[in-house]
Amino acid sequence: MTAQRVLVTAGTGTVGQHVVRELRDDDIEVRVGTRRPQSVREANDSDECVVEFDFVRPETWGAALDGVDAIFLVRPPGVEQGQVTAFVDAASRVGVEHVVYLSTLGADKNVLIPHHRIESHIQQSAVRPTFLRASFFSQNLHEVHGQDVVEHHEIFVPAGTGETSFVDARDVAAVAAVVLTDDRHDKQAYDLTGPEALRYDEVAAVFSDALNRRITYAEPSIPAFIRRMLSRDLPLSYVLLMVGIYSTARFGFAGRVTGDVGRLLGRPPRTVRDYVEDYRDRFEPANPPAATHSPER
Ligand SMILES: NC(=O)c1ccc[n+]([C@@H]2O[C@H](COP(=O)([O-])OP(=O)(O)OC[C@H]3O[C@@H](n4cnc5c(N)ncnc54)[C@H](OP(=O)(O)O)[C@@H]3O)[C@@H](O)[C@H]2O)c1
Structure with a gap:
């Protein structure tokens, strides 16, 4: 099933802000996850759905996940791997079906980096993953x-x-919107350059x-x-x-240069x-x- 309601974690960040915009353009119901919902609402001067979400405060997770079928998942700099994986488990428990995880190029092979371990954890959970391994x-x-x-x-x-x-964060976001809205990309990994x-x-x-x-x-x-x-x-x-x-x-x-962005977007990166x-x-x-x-x- 294609996602109807998507939680964008780090929804104010470099990639997340553009994912929010792309999904809105696709008429998907977007929930913008941020630790500072009030100031984001004021800055945007809109009624958009902004929710408090903090990886290190599990008490914020329930409301952020309520009714969500897919997540754009970002591990913000400084957030522990275990906090991200605990959140994935919580999402899986409440029935989130699809997680699109922003990873890094080479994460599949480099066992030393947190992205590798987070990918493995998501793969073993009940959610359907899509990994975006960005340059x-x-x-x-x-x-x-x-x-x-x-x-x-x-x-x-x-x-x-x-x-x-170099990959443009706006292209990474555009790819995220494509894979979040088309279930043929479930259980796939893409190398975005x-x-x-x-x-x-x-x-x-x-x-x-x-x-x-x-x-x-x-x-x-x-x-x-x-x-x-x-x-x-x-x-x-x-x-x-x-x-x-x-x-x-x-x-x-x-x-390393790949053609994944061009194939997924139908235009050159x-x-x-x-x-x-x-x-x-x-x-x-x-x-x-x-x-x-x-x-x-
Ligand atoms: N930079 C690169 O070249 C590159 C390449 C490949 C992969 N990546 C990966 O991309 C990810 C970062 O993505 P990005 O650059 O889009 O993010 P970002 O711009 O660094 O944004 C992170 C956002 O996360 C939110 N945040 C911070 N701490 C949080 C917490 N405890 N709980 C919830 N939200 C929190 C903050 O928003 P609020 O203040 O609104 O809460 C912040 O705007 C990293 O995992 C990185 O490894 C980066």
Whole structure:
């Protein structure tokens, strides 16, 4: 059966916010899961169905799950694996039929990462799973690294000369909406990447061209990267997680390109260029260097 009422966990997050939008466009009843329902309702100024949902507060789960037949499940950064699996068990107990889980590329083979163990747990539960194993989101380039582009006109990640098959979070969300509304995707796993794998010097060239000012790839060492991130008061655990992710790229394990997004959406995936153009305002410095920036762009 195709889902009628879907709970989107992390419904305000990078992917979740777009899943909410896509499902609404498909006339599916969406429940937006957030830890701060009041402020989300006020910000959206709408009557949309926003529910309090917190993985670490099981007392919020019952109301969030009431009458739901499918879930878009996201493990937010910092949430323990066990809290996610306990929630899956609760969902299964109250009759949720389908769980679409946002996982990461390679999670099927890498037994060391929480995504692998969460996938295994979902597979052994009574729900029908669909796994979306996504590559690195283009949106990280503004959410995490935008400050480097704005203030220093550089991309500052320790990925060496390794390639990454950037996927746009909006495409991941569009795929989520497709698989949530068509039960032929139950019990399937998809590897979601963009159309090409790029080195970060190539990404910097895309930025330069799209923003019409020179953006370089700084190619920092790992210690230099750690120093800059810690100077921004980011938690060490988060910085080390990033080092792990960029080391994966550095060693050549992040560049695999698949055709799953194109097949599922019936159109090519968005490119990094599409992303930079659409998010251009996030990268514009308040006072751009006059010599290299053309204001009409
Ligand atoms: N970034 C990448 O390149 C990438 C690639 C592949 C896979 N992934 C996976 O994608 C997942 C993250 O997805 P995302 O980037 O869309 O998420 P995100 O933007 O980091 O959003 C997380 C959202 O989760 C909510 N949240 C935080 N703590 C919570 C809790 N205790 N209970 C319930 N909700 C909580 C927050 O919303 P509220 O404040 O509104 O509650 C927040 O907006 C991770 O599992 C990551 O491994 C990421």
